[in-house]
Amino acid sequence: MGSKQQKYDTEFREGAVRIVIETGKPIPEVAEELGIHSGTLHSWVSRWRRNGSASSDRPTPAEASGRLREAERAELERLRREMGEKNKRIRELEMERDVFKRCMALWVK
Incomplete structure (x- = not known):
């Protein structure tokens, strides 16, 4: 078997x-x-x-020493850039939400 x-x-x-x-x-x-x-x-x-x-x-010698390969470095930079853009968009949406909250509070009064 x-x-x-x-x-x-x-x-x-x-x-x-x-x-x-x-x-x-x-x-x-x-x-x-x-x-x-x-x-x-x-x-x-x-x-x-x-x-x-x-x-x-x-691990390979490069991995053992903690160095990143070129492809890994490029991917890391791309992911960091994307994360920055997403964080910026989140802050913008949070500000818009806060404005809408204030408008609703004023409208209810």
């Missing part, structure tokens, strides 16, 4: 861990979305929190 243990590549494991870490979603929810066992994902996240890597393989 064959082994039922599924093998996942490093990229998939790291992507799954990033979803949990970056979105803050619960591990069981992410595991269900990805079609993997929540215990498996939990062990990957635990390993990442301990040594910063979701894979059981040794």
Whole structure:
């Protein structure tokens, strides 16, 4: 009888861990979305929190020293730029909401 243990590549494991870490979603929810066992994902996240890597393989020299690859750096800059734009939009919407609240308060009086 064959082994039922599924093998996942490093990229998939790291992507799954990033979803949990970056979105803050619960591990069981992410595991269900990805079609993997929540215990498996939990062990990957635990390993990442301990040594910063979701894979059981040794990190590359660039990863070990904490340096980002060029693609990762570009993605990080893009995400920071998007986050800044979204935060700006949120502040604008909050100001509009406050104006509408004041208008309603004046109108009710």
